[in-house]
Amino acid sequence: MKTKQTVFYNNPPTIIGSYSIVGQKEGDGPVGKYFDKTIIDAKIGEKTFENAEIRMLTDAINGAISAAGIRKNDVDLMISGDLLNQVTSSNYVARSFDSPYLGVYSACSTMTEALNLASTFIDGGKFDTIACSTASHFATAERQYRYPLEYGCQRPPYSQWTVTGAACSILSKSGNGPKITAGVIGKVIDYGTNDLNNMGAAMAPAAMNTMAAMFKETNTLPSDFDLIITGDLGKLGSDILRKLMREQGYNLGKEYIDCGHLIFDGSQMCYQGGSGAACSGTVFNSFVLNRLNSGMYKNVAYFATGALMSTQSCYQGETIPCISHAVIVEGQK
Amino acid sequence: MKTKQTVFYNNPPTIIGSYSIVGQKEGDGPVGKYFDKTIIDAKIGEKTFENAEIRMLTDAINGAISAAGIRKNDVDLMISGDLLNQVTSSNYVARSFDSPYLGVYSACSTMTEALNLASTFIDGGKFDTIACSTASHFATAERQYRYPLEYGCQRPPYSQWTVTGAACSILSKSGNGPKITAGVIGKVIDYGTNDLNNMGAAMAPAAMNTMAAMFKETNTLPSDFDLIITGDLGKLGSDILRKLMREQGYNLGKEYIDCGHLIFDGSQMCYQGGSGAACSGTVFNSFVLNRLNSGMYKNVAYFATGALMSTQSCYQGETIPCISHAVIVEGQK
Incomplete structure (x- = not known):
């Protein structure tokens, strides 16, 4: 069955594991108790905010792999994207995994672009186990898109606050889960x-x-x-x-x-x-x-x-x- | 059949049309006669080099659609990426097409990432006709990655020259072609x-x-x-x-x-x-x-x-x- 924008899966992939890691502010928010991990230091001991973002994304992928009860080598394909120029966080994270990798760019809709692609690959029998991930960091996004934090810029009342965090879903052709x-x-x-x-x-x-x-x-x-x-x-x-x-x-x-x-x-x-x-x-x-x-x-x-x-x-x-x-x-x- | 990195297609998509547009320098090069179009003015009359890149990419997609003998509305899905931060050229080009769109980022390997994804979608019967495209421009890449042209920076002997151009392949579930x-x-x-x-x-x-x-x-x-x-x-x-x-x-x-x-x-x-x-x-x-x-x-x-x-x-x-x-x-x- 095929329609204009909706793709139906004959072999719907299962989300066998997931992980979310967030900053202090997000952890203190209304859904804070649901996140797997909250970091206290926005740099997580790294030299730069960019490296902290890479660290969060790595932790999210490894956390989801653990939650799925699989090993790192079981991941057939990684799909990831983020907000930084040239999706830097995703590319640098992919260095530490020995899986084929596809970088995607869809700004804040990256998670669903990745889930769409992964589902198509699994539905077609091309790969069995795919990690879909994304990340953003308040401090890296602010200095790239607006002003570095040190500038102390006032925010307009209609603005939003970039979430510091990273997340990963592991999709599989079989297993238990949604x-x-x-x-x-x-x-x-x-x-x-x-x-x-x-x-x-x-x-x-x-x-x-x-x-x-x-x-x-x-x-x-x-x-x-x-x-x-x-x-x-x-x-x-x-x-x-x-x-x-x-x-x-x-x-x-x-x-x-x-x-x-x-x-x-x-x-x-x-x-x-x-x-x-x-x-x-x-x-x-x-x-x-x-x-x-x-x-x-x-x-x-x-x-x-x-x-x-x-x-x-x-x-x-x-x-x-x-x-x-x-x-x-x-x-x- | 599934192996670690290679994906085989049971219903191999056909490249039913393609188009390439390049700058003067590329047109003067050894394979110049093969390109569909060579532009003389690096800004193509636009205000900025970025707009010229958007214009080239638009022309490449429309050119490939024509070459394939289909209409703009026959394109079920567009997949595109480029070198600019936030794959800007691709995103802005997608505004002028009424097709679902996936942005990808894989730097200079964008064309093959797009062809890989499109082939998987067509192989699985999800879409029938997909436009895969990419672009780069010497002047936009230089000012983003290195120095604006006006700076007159000397290039080291091991450097390469960013190609000014755009290209598109139209993939289809049927038809004639490779x-x-x-x-x-x-x-x-x-x-x-x-x-x-x-x-x-x-x-x-x-x-x-x-x-x-x-x-x-x-x-x-x-x-x-x-x-x-x-x-x-x-x-x-x-x-x-x-x-x-x-x-x-x-x-x-x-x-x-x-x-x-x-x-x-x-x-x-x-x-x-x-x-x-x-x-x-x-x-x-x-x-x-x-x-x-x-x-x-x-x-x-x-x-x-x-x-x-x-x-x-x-x-x-x-x-x-x-x-x-x-x-x-x-x-x-």
Whole structure:
């Protein structure tokens, strides 16, 4: 069966293990208890924040491998991406694994791009066990996209806070765990937002586009899912998404939440909430999978969202193209 | 059939159309007559070099769509990547197409990463028609990785020259043209080179690693191929590769050439030759496919190679991790 954006899997891969590691702020947030590990020192004893990000990503992959009960050599393929120029963290982490590796770039929607690709490889019998991972770090993202921390720049009220963390899912052709039954590949959508701080407003139309395609192509309604979760639109972005979806004829009720909105609470001064590739990556690989594994959720639609600009494109006056890739995950029967 | 790095396709996709567009210098080079289009003005009338790169990439995709005899709406999926931070050119080009889109990052090996992914999607019956594309531009790459052109920096004799160009292949589940029968996914290899200018020496070990895996896993020898072509090792890098392959027990004879070595000649002052994602992308989508289509080549192994550092990682004293992904392409019987 083939439709325009949704890919259905005849041999749905199983998520046999996962791991999430976050910074202190994320660990103190509303879903803090679900994360596998919280780091206290944002540099984890490394010389640079970039090396700390590499260290977190390495730990997340090794943690997921352990959780899956497999060995490092059982990983047939690694798919990873992150926010840094040239997906540096992922490339440097891949050096320490002896597996074929595919680097992907989809900004904050990296986790779902990786899950989509891995599911296609497993569905087609090309690889048996695939590690999908991503990372972001507040300090590395700030100095690359905006200003180094030392600058002490004031943040606008519609901004979000890049999540410090890393996450990994291990997908397998067999085993116990939730199954990825379908993937939805996003289109690049640009409604003309050009404010580097207003990620939620920029990304909401892309989330709407992919979500509407998913409902149509799977012939479902929001109420058919126990949970519909978006990447990191934050409070403002998820309010915009609810409005845009109403215009498309879909009423997102209490089954809809946003990872960016969920990960921090108002007292943490992160304004609209969390962002960054690790935002939905860590929430999915902890809170969401925990509830799928426990049987609390039977089926989840997970839409990670990404803003695809660079600082260069913004300096040159361009608006921000955005994308959202999704996966549908079903708990064990 | 499944082996460690090589993926065999049961339903091998056909390359039904391709297009290559290059700058003046590339058009003046030894394979200039094979390119579909040569631009005279490096900005193509655009305000910035970045916009010129976006324009070239757009033209390459539209050109390949025309060459394939299909319409823009027939493209089910776009896969693209480039050298710019956050694969900007690809993301901005994707705005103007109404197809699902996957951004990939594999530096100069982007073309073969995209062909590998597209082949897996088509082999599994997920999409019918996929556009795989990449681009690079001397002026955008120089100012991002090294110095802006105005600086007039002197280049060391072991350096290569980033190719200005863009290329696209259209893969289809049916139709006439060469077929991709297998893909090989590379591992990240780092032999400790840390000189941002010496890409050939950095990437040769990664090419060796993937090439040796391919020969072993397909049970072939160099003489079994009409052409073995690497991405952009240049003269120095391809000499190193010949030596490394001899140590692995494989003698690369006259069937082996390197796109970086091929694209410029000595009089063009590009030192070791060409580099950049468009280097092997344009040579494959012109010279190589032309000879596959004419029947001159029956089977080709195409290894694009990529250096996965960022300027940030190099400033921080890191060495350069590299990768090479490959595809095996067979001419029509």
